[in-house]
Amino acid sequence: xxxxSQTPKYLVTQMGNDKSIKCExxxxxxxxxxxxxxxKKFLKIMFSYNNKELIINETxxxxxSPKSPDKAHLNLHINSLELGDSAVYFCASSQVRxxxxxxxxxxxxxxx
Amino acid sequence: GQQVMQIPQYQHVQEGEDFTxxxxxxxxxxxxxxxxxxxxxxxxxxxxxxxxxxxxxQKRLTFQFGEAKKNSSLHITATQTTDxxxxxxxxxxxxxxxxxxxxxxxVIP
Numbered sequence: 001x002x003x004x005s006q007t008p009k010y011l012v013t014q015m016g017n018d019k020s021i022k023c024e025x026x027x028x029x030x031x032x033x034x035x036x037x038x039x040k041k042f043l044k045i046m047f048s049y050n051n052k053e054l055i056i057n058e059t060x061x062x063x064x065s066p067k068s069p070d071k072a073h074l075n076l077h078i079n080s081l082e083l084g085d086s087a088v089y090f091c092a093s094s095q096v097r098x099x100x101x102x103x104x105x106x107x108x109x110x111x112x
Numbered sequence: 113g114q115q116v117m118q119i120p121q122y123q124h125v126q127e128g129e130d131f132t133x134x135x136x137x138x139x140x141x142x143x144x145x146x147x148x149x150x151x152x153x154x155x156x157x158x159x160x161x162x163x164x165x166x167x168x169x170q171k172r173l174t175f176q177f178g179e180a181k182k183n184s185s186l187h188i189t190a191t192q193t194t195d196x197x198x199x200x201x202x203x204x205x206x207x208x209x210x211x212x213x214x215x216x217x218x219v220i221p
Contacts, residue, residue: 035211041149041198041216042211042214043155043200043211043214044211045208045210045211055207056207056208090154092155097207098204098207098208100145100157101145101147101155101209102157103154105153106154
């Protein structure tokens with residue numbers, strides 16, 4: 001059983017489109033995160049949710065919005081995609097805030 | 113803003129040689145975590161250090177947290193091809209973790 005699962009694994013889309021990436025964790029963790037990893041492998045936290053509350057919101061464009069329907073899910077919606085949004089997006093979860101993080105397999109987003 | 117830098121950015125070693133990556137923060141950290149990311153994979157948690165001067169070992173891996181809690185290191189003894197990947201530190205300040213820039217390790221058989 002995959003602990004943290006993301007879909008899709010690959011996403012190719014045109015500029016200007018709106019897309020979503022889904023994330024689910026079956027670990028019973030209280031906190032979930034979204035990270036962006038660029039082509040240089042820099043990992044940057046975008047959002048984290050704890051008990052359905054947004055607790056960290058880095059300075060990301062407001063085209064990006066996290067949505068958490070319940071504790072086990074944290075989806076990422078991206079509006080008006082731009083070329084610079086191309087990256088690998090990782091979902092992660094942890095038992096407690098800032099504890100050991102379990103990462104999903106990643107979603108490689110390519111904007112053309 | 114908060115920065116966590118790692119050096120070197122890349123390291124190539126012959127199998128059997130030792131390897132060290134260093135992590136430096138511009139501010140004092142509450143704790144530090146280390147992750148390994150295999151090529152094409154996702155980051156996997158290795159360890160967390162909390163105390164000033166703390167040293168922890170996992171088989172051939174030795175992790176240190178500096179006395180001032182601003183730096184950390186990961187040392188691998190006698191590297192193996194399975195050690196290939198990018199090693200990230202992640203330092204906590206307040207309620208946030210900042211990932212380091214990563215060190216990409218290549219092990220030549």
